[in-house]
Amino acid sequence: xxxxxxxxxxxxxxxxxxxxxxxxxxxxxxxxxxxxxxxxxxxxxxxxxxxxxxxxxxxxxxxxxxxxxxxxxxxxxxxxxxxxxxxxxxxxxxxxxxxxxxxxxxxxxxxxxxxxxxxxxxxxxxxxxxxxxxxxxxxxxxxxxxxxxxxxxxxxxxxxxxxxxxxxxxxxxxxxxxxxxxxxxxxxxxxxxxxxxxxxxxxxxxxxxxxxxxxxxxxxxxxxxxxxxxxxxxxxxxxxxxxxxxxxxxxxxxxxxxxxxxxxxxxxxxxxxxxxxxxxxxxxxxxxxxxxxxxxxxxxxxxxxxxxxxxxxxxxxxxxxxxxxxxxxxxxxxxxxxxxxxxxxxxxxxxxxxxxxxxxxxxxxxxxxxxxxxxxxxxxxxxxxxxxxxxxxxxxxxxxxxxxxxxxxxxxxxxxxxxxx
Amino acid sequence: xxxxxxxxxxxxxxxxxxxxxxxxxxxxxxxxxxxxxxxxxxxxxxxxxxxxxxxxxxxxxxxxxxxxxxxxxxxxxxxxxxxxxxxxxxxxxxxxxxxxxxxxxxxxxxxxxxxxxxxxxxxxxxxxxxxxxxxxxxxxxxxxxxxxxxxxxxxxxxxxxxxxxxxxxxxxxxxxxxxxxxxxxxxxxxxxxxxxxxxxxxxxxxxxxxxxxxxxxxxxxxxxxxxxxxxxxxxxxxxxxxxxxxxxxxxxxxxxxxxxxxxxxxxxxxxxxxxxxxxxxxxxxxxxxx
Numbered sequence: 001x002x003x004x005x006x007x008x009x010x011x012x013x014x015x016x017x018x019x020x021x022x023x024x025x026x027x028x029x030x031x032x033x034x035x036x037x038x039x040x041x042x043x044x045x046x047x048x049x050x051x052x053x054x055x056x057x058x059x060x061x062x063x064x065x066x067x068x069x070x071x072x073x074x075x076x077x078x079x080x081x082x083x084x085x086x087x088x089x090x091x092x093x094x095x096x097x098x099x100x101x102x103x104x105x106x107x108x109x110x111x112x113x114x115x116x117x118x119x120x121x122x123x124x125x126x127x128x129x130x131x132x133x134x135x136x137x138x139x140x141x142x143x144x145x146x147x148x149x150x151x152x153x154x155x156x157x158x159x160x161x162x163x164x165x166x167x168x169x170x171x172x173x174x175x176x177x178x179x180x181x182x183x184x185x186x187x188x189x190x191x192x193x194x195x196x197x198x199x200x201x202x203x204x205x206x207x208x209x210x211x212x213x214x215x216x217x218x219x220x221x222x223x224x225x226x227x228x229x230x231x232x233x234x235x236x237x238x239x240x241x242x243x244x245x246x247x248x249x250x251x252x253x254x255x256x257x258x259x260x261x262x263x264x265x266x267x268x269x270x271x272x273x274x275x276x277x278x279x280x281x282x283x284x285x286x287x288x289x290x291x292x293x294x295x296x297x298x299x300x301x302x303x304x305x306x307x308x309x310x311x312x313x314x315x316x317x318x319x320x321x322x323x324x325x326x327x328x329x330x331x332x333x334x335x336x337x338x339x340x341x342x343x344x345x346x347x348x349x350x351x352x353x354x355x356x357x358x359x360x361x362x363x364x365x366x367x368x369x370x371x372x373x374x375x376x377x378x379x380x381x382x383x384x385x386x387x388x389x390x391x392x393x394x395x396x397x398x399x400x401x402x403x404x405x406x407x408x409x410x411x412x413x414x415x416x417x418x419x420x421x
Numbered sequence: 422x423x424x425x426x427x428x429x430x431x432x433x434x435x436x437x438x439x440x441x442x443x444x445x446x447x448x449x450x451x452x453x454x455x456x457x458x459x460x461x462x463x464x465x466x467x468x469x470x471x472x473x474x475x476x477x478x479x480x481x482x483x484x485x486x487x488x489x490x491x492x493x494x495x496x497x498x499x500x501x502x503x504x505x506x507x508x509x510x511x512x513x514x515x516x517x518x519x520x521x522x523x524x525x526x527x528x529x530x531x532x533x534x535x536x537x538x539x540x541x542x543x544x545x546x547x548x549x550x551x552x553x554x555x556x557x558x559x560x561x562x563x564x565x566x567x568x569x570x571x572x573x574x575x576x577x578x579x580x581x582x583x584x585x586x587x588x589x590x591x592x593x594x595x596x597x598x599x600x601x602x603x604x605x606x607x608x609x610x611x612x613x614x615x616x617x618x619x620x621x622x623x624x625x626x627x628x629x630x631x632x633x634x635x636x637x638x639x640x641x642x643x644x645x646x647x648x649x650x651x652x653x654x655x656x657x658x659x660x661x662x663x664x665x666x667x668x669x670x671x672x673x674x675x676x677x678x679x680x681x682x683x684x685x686x687x688x689x690x691x692x693x694x695x696x697x698x699x700x701x702x703x704x705x706x707x708x709x710x711x
Binding site (some may be wrong): 006014015029043089092094095097098099100101102103104105106107108109110112115118119121123124131132135136137138140141159164192 | 438446461462464544547708
């Protein structure tokens with residue numbers, strides 16, 4: 001099989017902060033170095049892109065020395081935590097931005113689906129938008145005309161096709177937009193997490209269409225997702241990225257397992273020494289967050305029949321502020337399980353502490369991550385501390401007739417009696 | 422596979438993305454491939470603007486009529502500036518028509534990157550398609566306003582006995598519009614490239630374009646300044662000969678020389694060239710700074 005995408009030493013640097021007079025002086029300095037034939041002074045000082053710690057430099061590497069190849073007909077999944085560089089890589093692949101260093105070579109026509117419905121104009125009819133969106137994605141009018149009926153059929157919006165799309169329900173809008181995308185016929189398709197929209201049935205239809213395209217026509221697909229199920233079903237190879245570099249490339253199951261275990265082990269707690277370097281802002285900053293499972297032995301796995309405490313400490317910087325916490329539990333695929341709020345309290349300046357107990361027999365087995373919001377006056381979010389710590393709930397069933405994965409996010413024990421009538 | 426063909430196979434890539442383009446990496450062939458998109462943008466611009474309005478494209482006539490009325494009052498009645506022997510209403514209307522085309526081309530193309538950032542951030546197509554579509558869709562608007570000018574000329578001929586000037590010079594309207602489009606496009610894409618990082622230029626544009634109209638012979642003929650030292654100053658404006666040429670084309674009266682026209686042409690070509698160089702440089706990575 002031919003190599004259709006070849007990425008060599010690809011790096012991308014971003015400047016943090018606002019564009020202002022500082023940017024102008026850097027620009028002038030950069031130009032001055034260039035005029036004298038010297039290297040760009042800001043390329044040397046970039047740091048790894050770790051958004052949780054405060055860095056020294058205004059420049060970060062969103063991608064650093066990324067190398068990989070994709071062969072024709074391959075469906076490659078790209079996974080990694082938020083900020084690992086997945087989207088930046090897709091942006092460069094789809095030519096919406098350019099790399100700072102390195103090279104990228106492509107064989108064949110590329111269509112990128114970083115969003116569905118790019119360029120949809122609310123005032124235009126469904127028909128006009130199909131043509132507009134299709135041509136933006138690189139089709140010609142003639143190609144669209146040939147596929148028009150199939151597109152409308154796939155979206156199931158025949159009756160509304162001559163109505164402005166601003167009158168569409170959001171579901172119809174997305175279906176029409178995806179229908180156009182699904183009928184693109186590029187050699188290489190780049191898909192970002194666009195499947196997060198639409199109802200479950202439609203998602204299935206889209207995934208089906210994508211795998212059909214790669215199997216039948218030998219098209220290459222790059223697929224970024226947090227949805228491990230979708231990645232498992234669709235991809236033959238997976239690339240796992242951390243901090244802007246390729247951590248691992250390999251067969252799907254192997255890489256996904258390594259991703260999940262890496263994700264879990266590294267993050268049962270986070271702690272910061274002083275409030276200047278901790279994540280936060282002028283109102284609050286985080287000291288510590290820790291998962292404390294109530295286990296008999298420290299080395300036992302966390303099972304679903306154990307209580308789990310989440311301890312959270314933060315510095316309050318505004319004396320007498322009325323604060324409360326709001327804690328979100330998410331699955332590893334970013335599905336929101338629930339949101340729990342604490343009581344509001346009037347707090348003095350200084351260190352504050354809270355404990356939230358997730359009771360036993362509540363969460364199903366699986367990997368969960370915690371997001372904490374610090375809220376003022378029960379209405380204003382002062383700080384969002386997202387994807388902080390994560391933990392894995394293990395199965396506690398020992399003897400049972402069935403060993404499959406228990407479905408659902410939660411596994412409460414309700415009163416549920418069965419007896420002879 | 423022998424070594425040579427493997428070598429050839431390895432070398433053939435449809436697309437190579439590198440940090441920097443060569444100085445003048447304009448790919449006109451690619452723009453041509455996207456001609457359908459260009460036309461659809463023209464349609465979108467035009468159709469979407471008048472959705473849910475009763476008058477629709479007729480709105481294009483309201484602005485020149487009102488502006489003509491104000492000019493008539495200010496420059497005609499109050500300041501008493503002559504109009505080159507042409508009836509005042511057709512005179513003002515002609516200036517406004519050609520100026521509108523230029524100013525709309527300039528202001529709308531200068532917003533290219535900022536207004537379309539959401540599309541540009543999601544999908545690649547030759548960015549030049551957007552400013553080109555602006556220039557094209559405004560030709561339709563120019564056509565409507567030009568039609569109004571024709572009505573005024575015919576009206577003045579039949580009801581006021583003004584001479585009707587029909588000659589080959591009417592053909593000149595095409596290069597005049599071309600020059601206007603080129604100048605608007607060239608300056609517009611220069612400004613649009615600069616505004617991606619520094620929005621100062623957007624602020625500057627809002628009033629510079631208004632002031633520029635007063636140093637262009639729109640509300641007065643260039644001949645009115647013939648005896649003054651300001652004539653040379655106004656002639657420095659590359660728009661001046663173009664406007665005068667337009668009046669010559671339509672009415673047979675205008676103040677320009679071959680040299681002054683050549684000056685405008687060179688100015689247009691230069692601004693287009695510089696514009697394209699900067700534009701193709703900026704379009705690659707403007708998403709990081711916009």
